[in-house]
Amino acid sequence: MNTARDVLESVIRRTSVFKNREVLYPEYVPEELPHRENQLRQLGEIFKYMLLNPGAVSQRALLVGGIGTGKTVTARVFGREMRRLARERGVDLRYVHINCHRDRTLYEVVCELARQIGAPIPLRGLSPREIMLALLNYLERRNIYAIVTLDEFDYFIDVAGNDAVYFIVRLYDEYQELRKRLSFIFIARDIASIHRLDPATESYMLKHVVVFEKYRSNELFDILDSRRRRAFHEGTVDDDVLRYIADVEGVDRGGEGNARAAIEALLLAGEAADHEGAHKVTIAHVRKALSHVQPDIVRIAEILPYLQLHELLVLKAAVSLLKRRGEPYVKIGEVEEEYRELCQLIGEEPRKHTQVYEYVNNLKKMGVIEARVSGKGFRGRTTLISIIAPLDALEKQINEIIDRQLKIR
Ligand SMILES: Nc1ncnc2c1ncn2[C@@H]1O[C@H](COP(=O)(O)OP(=O)(O)OP(=O)(O)O)[C@@H](O)[C@H]1O
Ligand SMILES: [Mg+2]
Incomplete structure (x- = not known):
C-alpha cells in the first residue's frame, strides 16, 4: 500500500514532459513564423516607407484568411520587428494592437489607441474626433510614429458602421497638413465584410490585401516542430x-x-501524458487530446448501434490493431487479417475481401474512421486507416454492441 506521503512525493517529484508550456499558449508570440515569410515580405514592402521616409505617407494593409491561419501572430511579429528596426535607425515607432471584438465602437477604439500609446489625454467628455486630434498632436510633439492593427475588424464594421471606418481609413484627408504618423493594418476573416462598405471606403481598404491560406499538413508540421524545441524536454x-x-x-x-x-492539440496531448505520469507523449495521448478539440466520440457513439455486425467487426479489428501498435495508422491489409482472426474466434464466416473494403469505405463516409492512401515512407501504395477517438472508450462501446447483436441472433 502506498502511504499518503508516497503518493504526494511521486506527484511532486514526477517530472513533466514540458520544459515551458507557455510556449503553446495562444497568446505566445514566437520568434519565428514558418511559412509566413511571404506575408511578412509583403507587409515589409507596404510599410517600409515608415522607416525610409517617416511621416511621408500613411499606409493601410488588409490581412484576410480563415481561422488560425496566423493573421494575428504575423501582425504582432511584424510590429515587433519593425519597432526593433526603427529603433536602430533612431525612429520611435510603436506597435499598437487593438482587438475590435473587445473594442468595437469608434470611441472605444480611439481611447484604446491613446491608452496604448500612453498619451495623457483626458478622455472624459471628448468625442472620438477630439480624442484623435489630441492624439495626433501628442504624436507630433513627441515625434512618435505607430503601426496600428485593428484585429477582428469585421466586428468594427458591423457595430461602428461605414462612417467610422471611413473616418479611420481617410484620417489624413481631414488633417492634410500633419505628418503621417499613423499607419494601419486591418485584419478580417472574410473579405465579404469589406464589400458591405460603400465603394469609396471599400476601395481604400482593398488597396493592399495580404492573403493567409489555410495551412497544409507539411506546414503545420514545421510550425509544431518549431514550438516543440522550446516547449518540451528533449526526446x-x-x-x-x-x-x-x-x-x-x-x-x-x-x-x-x-x-x-x-x-492546442499538442498542448493537450502533453497534459494527457503528464496526467498519466508518462515520460513520452504518445499517439494515444494525441487521440485523447483531439477528441477534446473535436468531440467525435459522441457522434461516433450515436452511429455505432446502426452498423452491421461485420462492419463492427472490421472496426473492432482496426481499433485493436491501432491500440496494440501505438501508431497513428495501420494498413488496410493488416486490418483485414485481424478481422479474419476475430471472425474465427467467434465462429463467424468472414466476408470477402471486396466486402471488407466496402465496409471501410462506409465507415470512412460516416466519419467513424479516417482512411487515406499512403504517401512517402511506405513501399507501394496502400490505404492507411486511422481513428481519432480515444480507442479504449471506443473499443468498450463496440464490444457492447457486438455482444448485443450476437445475443439477438
Ligand atoms: N506560421 C506560424 N508559425 C508559428 N506559429 C503560428 C503560425 N501561424 C499561426 N501560428 C500560431 O497559431 C495560433 C493561431 O494563429 P493566429 O492567432 O495568428 O490566427 P488568426 O489567423 O489570427 O486566427 P483568427 O481568425 O481565429 O483570429 C497562434 O498561437 C499562433 O501563434
Ligand atoms: Mg486572430
Whole structure:
C-alpha cells in the first residue's frame, strides 16, 4: 500500500514532459513564423516607407484568411520587428494592437489607441474626433510614429458602421497638413465584410490585401516542430506525434488548416501524458487530446448501434490493431487479417475481401474512421486507416454492441 506521503512525493517529484508550456499558449508570440515569410515580405514592402521616409505617407494593409491561419501572430511579429528596426535607425515607432471584438465602437477604439500609446489625454467628455486630434498632436510633439492593427475588424464594421471606418481609413484627408504618423493594418476573416462598405471606403481598404491560406499538413508540421524545441524536454515528443496532428488538421488532408487547433492539440496531448505520469507523449495521448478539440466520440457513439455486425467487426479489428501498435495508422491489409482472426474466434464466416473494403469505405463516409492512401515512407501504395477517438472508450462501446447483436441472433 502506498502511504499518503508516497503518493504526494511521486506527484511532486514526477517530472513533466514540458520544459515551458507557455510556449503553446495562444497568446505566445514566437520568434519565428514558418511559412509566413511571404506575408511578412509583403507587409515589409507596404510599410517600409515608415522607416525610409517617416511621416511621408500613411499606409493601410488588409490581412484576410480563415481561422488560425496566423493573421494575428504575423501582425504582432511584424510590429515587433519593425519597432526593433526603427529603433536602430533612431525612429520611435510603436506597435499598437487593438482587438475590435473587445473594442468595437469608434470611441472605444480611439481611447484604446491613446491608452496604448500612453498619451495623457483626458478622455472624459471628448468625442472620438477630439480624442484623435489630441492624439495626433501628442504624436507630433513627441515625434512618435505607430503601426496600428485593428484585429477582428469585421466586428468594427458591423457595430461602428461605414462612417467610422471611413473616418479611420481617410484620417489624413481631414488633417492634410500633419505628418503621417499613423499607419494601419486591418485584419478580417472574410473579405465579404469589406464589400458591405460603400465603394469609396471599400476601395481604400482593398488597396493592399495580404492573403493567409489555410495551412497544409507539411506546414503545420514545421510550425509544431518549431514550438516543440522550446516547449518540451528533449526526446519526449517524437516526429510521428507531430505528423499525426499535422495530418488531422492539414487542409490538404481534409482538416481546417488551423494552426491554433494543432498547437492546442499538442498542448493537450502533453497534459494527457503528464496526467498519466508518462515520460513520452504518445499517439494515444494525441487521440485523447483531439477528441477534446473535436468531440467525435459522441457522434461516433450515436452511429455505432446502426452498423452491421461485420462492419463492427472490421472496426473492432482496426481499433485493436491501432491500440496494440501505438501508431497513428495501420494498413488496410493488416486490418483485414485481424478481422479474419476475430471472425474465427467467434465462429463467424468472414466476408470477402471486396466486402471488407466496402465496409471501410462506409465507415470512412460516416466519419467513424479516417482512411487515406499512403504517401512517402511506405513501399507501394496502400490505404492507411486511422481513428481519432480515444480507442479504449471506443473499443468498450463496440464490444457492447457486438455482444448485443450476437445475443439477438
Ligand atoms: N506560421 C506560424 N508559425 C508559428 N506559429 C503560428 C503560425 N501561424 C499561426 N501560428 C500560431 O497559431 C495560433 C493561431 O494563429 P493566429 O492567432 O495568428 O490566427 P488568426 O489567423 O489570427 O486566427 P483568427 O481568425 O481565429 O483570429 C497562434 O498561437 C499562433 O501563434
Ligand atoms: Mg486572430
